[in-house]
Amino acid sequence: MEKSDYDWGGFRSWVHSVVVVTFDLELGQVIENTFPASESLNQLDALSEQDRTNICYLAFPDSNSGIMGDIQFHFRIRRSAGHAIGPESAALAHDNFNARCLPPLQLDQNFLFGFAYFRQVKDSSIRRGYYQKSVIILTYLPLVSFFTQISAIVSKKFFENGELPLEIFCHDVDRWPTPVPGQHLTLPLLGSVIELHIPALSSRHTDNSNETVTVSGGGVSLSPTHDLFPTLLPLLEHLHCLWELVLTAEPVVVLAPSPSQCTSTVQALTTIIHPLRYVADYRPFYTIHDADFKEMTSSNSSALPAIILGVTNPFFNKALQHWPNQIRLAEPSCKASVKSPSKLKRSSSTKFQSESKPGVFTQNKPHLEKDKDIVKRILKGVQLRRPTEVQSALLRRFFLERTQTFLIPLERYLAGLMPLARTISPYRAPPKVKPFNSDEFIRSLEQSGPQLTSRTKGDWASLYRRFLKSPNFVGWYNARHAEVSSKLSLLHLECLSEAKIEIWMEGKAEVELVDMVLRIRGKLEEGERTGLPISDIVKERLELHVKRIVSTLPEDLQTVIKTKS
Secondary structure (H helix, E strand, C coil): CCHHHCCCHHHHCCCCEEEEEEEECCCEEEEEEEECCCHHHHCCCCCCHHHHHHHHHHCCCCCCCCCCEEEEEEEEEECCCCCCCCCHHHHHHHHHHHHHECHHHCCCCCEEEEEEEEEEEECCCCCCCEEEEEEEEEECCCCHHHHHHHHHHHHHHHHHHCCHHHHHHHHHHHCCCCCCCCCEEEEEECCEEEEEECCEHHHCCCCCCCCEEEEECCCCCCCCCCCHHHHHHHHHHHHHHHHHHHHCCCCEEEECCCHHHHHHHHHHHHHCCCCCCCCCEEECCCCCCCCCHHHHCCCCHHHCCCEEEEECCCHHHHHCCCCCEEEECCCCCCCHHHHCCCCCEECCCCCCCCCCCCEEEECCCCCECCCHHHHHHHHHHHHHCCCHHHHHHHHHHHHHHHHHHHHHHHHHHHHHCCCCHHHCCCCCCCCCCCCCCHHHHHHHHHHHCHHHCCCCCECHHHHHHHHHCCHHHHHHHHHHHHHHHHHHHHHHHHHHHHCCHHHHHCCCCHHHHHHHHHHHHHHHHHHHHHCCCCCHHHHHHHHHHHHHHHHCCCHHHHHHHHHHC
16 A cells, blocks of 8 residues: 555544754755655645744754754644645544543644754754754644653654654554553554553542653663653742632743743643643743744733733743743753742832843742641651652642642632432423522622631632632533533433333423433433443434334324334
């Protein structure tokens, strides 16, 4: 079979494409090659000119030509309008992935991740004096640990042996099983074997929403993954403030010396509100060449987007000085923030005079008191040289408990909006969830707010008010509303399946009987289309109801109904 005849559905369910970006003296950063080399595939969900330009600029470190050797980082771009996932098998795999995975791991088809592995070395044979190239794996799946490891393995093979490993990689991925959360997947890759487990919805009570990855064989030295502890250690004194900023989707900019430090920090911040999904926008690495640059640097402070932005170019110190929340990071070797923790800096008119001074600068006063206990425990762990995994687990547990404490009153209030089971009638439409009333919810906090169970003191009501105005609330409410509505639909179908249909049929006109047949069929088709978990016994009983009703109708009407089925 020729390459162009491949469907590549298996490949596209994991990876969009692999691009190699190089530096051209006349054109600047350009895409040298795209893999797999398939014309038919490239016509499906093709990268627009704007996408390609964004990828080229994000492929290299921004204004940081002093980096020598290899560096890994990742970025996230908004796709141009009008694209559609393809082939169809890949689109179905993505829908199945989103239906089964934890909310924080759900993919968004409007955004594409790029996992970059950049190499810069001196080379006198090149007119510019440097060899500069970046290998980028593009994917919709937000599996950061997994693709960081994949990127290292594939890129090192490319730099050693040329393009052939990239072609083999594409064929290896095309033969992988589809990415199914909850299953232990064994994935062969260029002589190595990757073991991957993606947490499923059924594991929503775990501390960690991230995938687990192990690599064996192939003689490849692994790149370090971005653990929460080393990433957040420089920001240890500000955990309570950062959690609130992320929870309420405030605009935050992270200024870092390198793309790897920048991307790991932004990515870590999006995970600290687990099990809540961070629904707002985030760009782990961002440059002045991005198509959204004018919108981001607009001086209108009241119209700033809900986004976490990661940048390395010093130009952003001035361009984003009006942003209310800035995190400035020092070189990783600088441990000053651990030895002498700085206080949270409240920004003022001269808030960014010292452009290089590390710290957290914010105009938002935290609503809740600082948890000094977690800071002490982590610093004690530093003294004891506690393993990084243990320190990260302590931080995840701290954030998880804080988020769960915050969510409990919301879940309790939502449960109160559910109609009572006795109001469900088999012969009427299922009852709807009552609308969420923000003022009513805030009033309910006096009787059942987190202040009753949490040791953390502060103005919880004001924090909830900010949250209710954020895209994170909209994302949480829409997901929970859909779950509750599905539950009501299931209860209604179960109720209808258990009903004595013969008794209902007595004295009914033909039009009412036909209407009931169409309604039952419509409900079953809708359940099939939306993936509603209707049990086989309920389906059988409902189909039996349809047969009984149809059997009482005149033959000509029966024929019409059967031809429409």
